Amino acid sequence: MSSDVKQYARLTGLLYLVTHVTSVTAVIAYAGADGIRLGVALEFVLALGCLGTGVLLWHLLRQYGPVRAASFGALRLLEAAVIGAATLPMLAIALTGSFGQPLGDALVEVHRAGFLIGQGMIISVNTIILGWLLLDARVVPRALALLGLAGGVIVLVGNCLQLFGAIPMGGTIAGLTAVPIFAFEIWFALYLLIRGLRRTESARADRLVTEHRAS
Secondary structure (H helix, E strand, O other): OOHHHHHHHHHHHHHHHHHHHHHHHHHHHOOOHHHHHHHHHHHHHHHHHHHHHHHHHHHHHOOOOHHHHHHHHHHHHHHHHHHHHHHHHHHHHHHHOOOOOHHHHHHHHHHHHHHHHHHHHHHHHHHHHHHHHHHHHOOOOHHHHHHHHHHHHHHHHHHHHHHOOOOOOOOHHHHHHOHHHHHHHHHHHHHHHHOOOOOHHHHHHHHHHHHHHHO
16 A cells, blocks of 8 residues: 555544544534534534545545545535535524524524434435445455445434434434444544555455355
């Protein structure tokens, strides 16, 4: 693996960890009126992290599946755009001082809707695509790729149920459906930071062995 690939892989892993830290701390910050501006800033960084991982993984994985890599990158960009747009109603609350008032409550619901679409529906689809691509490319352990693929499907089902009112938004069931994809992203981030992607030669050898066994 070239030094550039290692550096890009590590940067990708770091950005994945940044997205997790900022997303969790933003939720905490939004709990009170004094933290809304901080929450907006954290979600802005979150959006940049999503954009960065999309660009970097497109660059790292395009040789294994150019259409899927481009699709992942485009969906990651869309996710970042939705996250950025969803910060606007929260910023409006801070600017108008309407926290806890009917207007503020309505704007919070707009933000929750953005969360459902951006960090729920879109991320589930792009993770399915990423898991599928990683599974075929064999540049990470097979179990990791399968976890991403399964986690994306599970969280997509969970968010569809929330969208149609079958389960409460942000409730216990919704939280449980997000656990596999959360575990995938943490594992993937750490794997990229510590190991990077497997060598192209090793990945190709694994693929040839599998194809030989299937023949």
